[in-house]
Amino acid sequence: MRYIILNRRDLTMSIQIFHTDLYPTCFHLQTPGSSYVMGVSQDGLLIHLHYGAPVAQAENLTRAENSPWFPAKPGETLLDHVPLEYSGSGMADLRPAAISVEWPEDGDNIADLRYQDYALLPGKPQMEGLPQVYTEKEEEAQTLRITLCDAKGLQVDLFYTIFDNSDALIRRTRVSNKGTSPVVLHRIMSSALDLPDSRMELVHLHGAWAREFNEERMPVGHFRQCISSTKGASGHQHNPFAALVTPGCNESAGEVYAASLVYSGNFLIETDVDAMDQLRFTIGLNDWCFSWQLLPGEEFCSPEAVLVYSAQGLGHMSRTYHRLYQNRLCRGSWRDRPRPVLLNTWEGVYFDFNRDKLLHLAKAAAEQEIELFVLDDGWFGHRDSDNSSLGDWIPNEKKLGCTLRELAEDVNRLGMKFGLWVEPEMVSPDSDLYRAHPDWALCRPNRPATLARTQLILDLSRTDVQDYLIDAMSSVFESAPIDYIKWDMNRNMTEIGSFASPEKSAGEIAHRYMLGLYRVMETLVTRFPDILFESCASGGGRFDPGMMYYMPQAWTSDDSDAIQRLDIQGGCSLVYPPSCMSCHVSAVPNHQVGRVTSLDTRWNVAVMGGGFGYELNMTALSDEEKEIVRKQIRTYKEDRGFLFTSELYRLEAPADGMFAYAQVAPDKSRLAVTCIRRMFRAQRAPLWLRLNGIAPDKQYVEKSSGEVYSGTELLNRGVRIVLDDADFSSVRLDFVEKK
Numbered sequence: 001m002r003y004i005i006l007n008r009r010d011l012t013m014s015i016q017i018f019h020t021d022l023y024p025t026c027f028h029l030q031t032p033g034s035s036y037v038m039g040v041s042q043d044g045l046l047i048h049l050h051y052g053a054p055v056a057q058a059e060n061l062t063r064a065e066n067s068p069w070f071p072a073k074p075g076e077t078l079l080d081h082v083p084l085e086y087s088g089s090g091m092a093d094l095r096p097a098a099i100s101v102e103w104p105e106d107g108d109n110i111a112d113l114r115y116q117d118y119a120l121l122p123g124k125p126q127m128e129g130l131p132q133v134y135t136e137k138e139e140e141a142q143t144l145r146i147t148l149c150d151a152k153g154l155q156v157d158l159f160y161t162i163f164d165n166s167d168a169l170i171r172r173t174r175v176s177n178k179g180t181s182p183v184v185l186h187r188i189m190s191s192a193l194d195l196p197d198s199r200m201e202l203v204h205l206h207g208a209w210a211r212e213f214n215e216e217r218m219p220v221g222h223f224r225q226c227i228s229s230t231k232g233a234s235g236h237q238h239n240p241f242a243a244l245v246t247p248g249c250n251e252s253a254g255e256v257y258a259a260s261l262v263y264s265g266n267f268l269i270e271t272d273v274d275a276m277d278q279l280r281f282t283i284g285l286n287d288w289c290f291s292w293q294l295l296p297g298e299e300f301c302s303p304e305a306v307l308v309y310s311a312q313g314l315g316h317m318s319r320t321y322h323r324l325y326q327n328r329l330c331r332g333s334w335r336d337r338p339r340p341v342l343l344n345t346w347e348g349v350y351f352d353f354n355r356d357k358l359l360h361l362a363k364a365a366a367e368q369e370i371e372l373f374v375l376d377d378g379w380f381g382h383r384d385s386d387n388s389s390l391g392d393w394i395p396n397e398k399k400l401g402c403t404l405r406e407l408a409e410d411v412n413r414l415g416m417k418f419g420l421w422v423e424p425e426m427v428s429p430d431s432d433l434y435r436a437h438p439d440w441a442l443c444r445p446n447r448p449a450t451l452a453r454t455q456l457i458l459d460l461s462r463t464d465v466q467d468y469l470i471d472a473m474s475s476v477f478e479s480a481p482i483d484y485i486k487w488d489m490n491r492n493m494t495e496i497g498s499f500a501s502p503e504k505s506a507g508e509i510a511h512r513y514m515l516g517l518y519r520v521m522e523t524l525v526t527r528f529p530d531i532l533f534e535s536c537a538s539g540g541g542r543f544d545p546g547m548m549y550y551m552p553q554a555w556t557s558d559d560s561d562a563i564q565r566l567d568i569q570g571g572c573s574l575v576y577p578p579s580c581m582s583c584h585v586s587a588v589p590n591h592q593v594g595r596v597t598s599l600d601t602r603w604n605v606a607v608m609g610g611g612f613g614y615e616l617n618m619t620a621l622s623d624e625e626k627e628i629v630r631k632q633i634r635t636y637k638e639d640r641g642f643l644f645t646s647e648l649y650r651l652e653a654p655a656d657g658m659f660a661y662a663q664v665a666p667d668k669s670r671l672a673v674t675c676i677r678r679m680f681r682a683q684r685a686p687l688w689l690r691l692n693g694i695a696p697d698k699q700y701v702e703k704s705s706g707e708v709y710s711g712t713e714l715l716n717r718g719v720r721i722v723l724d725d726a727d728f729s730s731v732r733l734d735f736v737e738k739k
């Protein structure tokens, strides 16, 4: 017997439920380019049957000879070899579990999860208190909820949401204690995936401060590999994203199974290949030090994991994430609006400014037709270095020479909006806030706390501290006409504990901190809907989907060198939409690496991001440089509508050490192609760059030369790239459809 539910002809997705002899209940989630199939065995195990390219008749996957079982003797199941959808713990499956629990009353650590029932839900039910992908109309998405239970009253609800016209699958887990005694969660993954073939490579992003988002690829080994953070933030070192790809997978060919976590704290992504060469791929909260007590009647929700399957390489994967995150994760009045061109004061003057200097800078910015003037660190307390005043959010009127409002109004009179830097989550030991509330800092009572950048973190697991922060930030945001906020966070968590709940584990406090932070940000972005918020954590130290739910753009890296940024922005674009990346043109020699690049190249790299601006001392530019910058800003303003909605195609660079990308209008009527050379090598044959993402049957005119190209020529032969014979040279070509 077979029946189909939630399948409308006009939609490209469907969820089907059917029965077969071997599996009394089966589920098939279908997106345009993927199928996800599960079946409930006769003894109630939820078995994973397929994830990958679409299958037409999922019933065939349940034939007895296709069974993924390894029966030992009749009636015996070797659980350790069965592809389980969400593995429990303490039983015969000895691979890394999806959930692990303990019942303190009797020391029992078993979670024997058996199928209970399912529900089909229109749209996407939302959770309380966590960032998440959302729908605008119910018909955009469909959700399947599958409920598993352990006899002791542990209920596990698995949620699966698919969107129309998208190959993303959004998963999350909710655990409820329906029993009569407390249960402690030690591990709860958002998604677990058992794949039959381990001949895969793991792609992920690693980095450090000022060197984020380096793409790394390695074969998956017969052991447990993990990508994670224990830093209290998603971190510079690893990003909460990984993809399993078939060997040889490139931008447009090969299979990809990707997972990204909508969370900004400690996370864990694991691969484990078992003795039978099966591959388990899990993603969720980091189980490091994690323990969370659930009393009878309580529940716990995991963050969401967004899986993407692509049979067309990494490019399709990236664009699937970009569309979903730009349109259905980012929110607010700025979601669909191209962002203002800004000047940020940090690399221009650092802490060294006064009223005259700021107004001088602002005037120079206004002359360049900059739209937003951002005052970075150093405007409050007595902060002239990073040694003090975090927590004392009172403008330093002596240094500013006026009130914050007066300064902002001066900037407004010059025709620009005013923006401000804050680092709300932190407290300096040298601050009135710390002197008044030393117990508000995150630390283990009776232990020394490590200082980093001479600062401590506020204990946002506490409601009173969250409330204080909401009030303190509201006062700042209301004190002047502020149109933009850069929300920074500049250290990792150490000695994680709370004076308010000393008995709680580091893992629990770290997660409670994130829930507290999300509450603070939700309140503030709701209260100040017109402010454009940008997140930052010493650059890209918390560049993750969780933050994107509250703040639609993030400072990609403190390294603003155009050449270093190629890897940083290229890697970031694997998952994150260019519209969310803040990218600035800075001074040369570059402050982080000392490199000298042309203004053209700096612009060609920076316009990849939706948060475009300058971060240099505008008053120090020569007349010639001012002329170039003015032209750049005018061009950017003309193009930004197109750039903001364009789709990104990373191109196979024509020669070693080059980086190339195309920004393509969704209807393929226009594209901008950029190619940047790292080191020049003498004696090169002409370079041809093959494009991607355009319509083969259209004709395109290249604007600067007036040359007409057919789509097939650009796709299959490419366009000739002419670069100056020099290191770091670059070129940008604009193509429009010939009508």
Ligand code: DGJ
Residues within 6 Å of the ligand: 346, 376, 377, 386, 421, 488, 490, 536, 537, 538, 539, 555, 557, 558
């Ligand atoms: C770290 C940020 O990443 C920088 O852009 C700058 O805002 C500094 N903090 C200010 O302290």
